[in-house]
Amino acid sequence: MNPQHSSLEQRAKAPDAQLTALSTETDVSINDVKTSYRRWAGVYDAVFGAVLEDGRRKLLAHVNTLKPARLLEMGVGTGLLLPKYPSDTEVIGVDISDDMLALARQRIAKHNLSRTSVQLDDCEKLSFDTASFDCVVLPYILSVTPRPRALIDEAIRVCKPDGHIIIANHFSGSKTWAALEKIAAPVAAKIGFRSSFSYDEHIVQTPLKVVSLERANLLGLSKVVVSKPS
């Protein structure tokens, strides 16, 4: 999640969560993520719908160009993107939060999405076969999951070698932004996300081959990364 894009007023309306800081790969568990999103689910669309929409829209533009036969959305949440994928694409959304998935299922029913389904699973260790998707998308999950590298490795495993992996996420920016992120860190820790998240560490130092990169969201604090699995 990238709540740094939400206003203080929105944060004040957020659930009274004393959540675990996501400052390292090891200090948060998948149960912490479930607890966090149990609290966020009811207000997620209101707080993080519009504010992160630019990144979703840019990610979606790539999907629409690629027109994949089979797509996996990791961390599908309440399913904000589900009605917008190409109608011919078979879409599977995975999330670890039952509460978020309940809202995604309501959206699937509301929009009568016959080629779309969602399921409960941990994206760091998926039950899908190797090379089973033409496209794997990661909208705003990478800096939330306990072990981002394990999640990237799993995206690479389930993506076909000639497929695409598309990531939308907040990444740490310039020195000025890095200073602001440090100031934001104590607040960020309380509401359960990593305020500083390195592009180098989480993208460059992985096997992903970046095809394109664009800025997104307020002040360009997020990036949309189109990549190949190797």
Ligand SMILES: C[S@@+](CC[C@H](N)C(=O)[O-])C[C@H]1O[C@@H](n2cnc3c(N)ncnc32)[C@H](O)[C@@H]1O
């Ligand atoms: C910030 S929300 C993003 C939701 C949606 N993709 C969007 O664009 O708004 C992050 C989601 O990732 C899920 N999540 C985090 N780590 C996960 C994991 N390891 N496996 C499955 N879901 C995970 C959370 O439960 C949450 O629903």
